[in-house]
Amino acid sequence: MFKDTIEVVSTGLSIYELVNKSRPSLQRLVKRLRGGEAKIVVFGAGGTGKTTLGKMLAGESDPSILADYEESRTTEKFNFKREQSGIIIIPPGQGRRDDEWLAAFRQVSDGKFRIIINVVSYGYHSFREISYVSDKLYQQGMTVEEFVEIYTEKCRQKEINQLKEISTPIKMSKAVPTLMLTLVSKQDIWWQDRDVVTKHYSDSEYNNTIQEILSTRGTANFSHEYVSTSLIINGFTSGTGEPLKSIASDYSQPLQFANLAEVFKKIDEFCQ
């Protein structure tokens, strides 16, 4: 699912430079996706990193822009203007926005997307404006760790429920060649638990749903892969800025680079 050894040590590079270095492969991607409407769709719960990913793929990689969590009001579209055709669409992940999901589902079952990315983050879903002590899961006297444990547990359940929702249109979709990626983001937060995280996605309810999709769609023109990276290294904070979980001490920028490059490579390979 991820690289935990670093082959290329690329110290001194900012994420901005890394994304730009990876641009040639993405330009190839865009070229291969020529001749149609929306081509990549990014699903995932609110606060998992969909917008950040979209910005990176579209070439906007200024870290200061990436770090700000603005809740997405409507479906975002990232156009590759020069190429005219490559489009990434991202329906907002909040529970209230299910109507936008339905619109995207319709396009999924029409076979409009060549690449479907589902972003999950082992339950570390960022939220805005609200202190964790205001969260309905918080109970008097709880420690931060206890809160994070029950909060992420609930979010992980949400991730599985959402996968089940998107699995329906994927199963029903027209038989066009499709790559589905599960992107497990926010490595910097859960890196110390990476064995548990790997097991959670590849060997339990999440993967059962993936297997269901695979057996319905067949493997002739459909494939699914797990990829994982940190999009930014930021730790986990509440909506009012309280630190909830710090950056894993054994995580590092070279690891992020190696994994992010791997994600780009997977997308690129599909486009060959």
Next chain:
Amino acid sequence: MDSFQDDIKYENRIVPEDRDKLIALLEEYSAKLQKKCDYIDRSLIIIKTFLFSIAIISAVACVYAIAYHKRMDSSTHFFILMVSFLALSASSMSLFHLYDDDNELERKNIINSHNHETHALAHRLNKLVGIASGFYEHVEKKEISKIELDLKISEAESVLNYYDSIIGKPKSYSYKK
């Protein structure tokens, strides 16, 4: 660690009791922004109508000058032709800029000159929507209250979308080299 936690428990946090206040604020600010946007929208229509009239009048003058040039002396003819031609190109170019979706600058200037408050208002409403949406997702437990909150947020969002459509906020992030 404990005292740090106690501090933030009482500082700048939204509590379940804030619900009614939040809904009232959403209603108030949605209505305010709606009013401003309506005003700006009307101003834009008036400007567009004005520019259209100029374009049409100068086009007619142009045609007239060409069709009846034999009845005029050549300097009058030249003068009418030049003036109407200039007016026509100026007004149609401005119109083109106003209708061009990529060109938000022109519209923004008009809006700015009309009203500085509107931006601030939209900004605040956007923030309010963020708080309310966080409240909906994280704080509110009762289903019926969630439904009400959802409706109020949606109303505010449609006003914000209206605002975006008037100032021509880019609908997509373009990939620039």
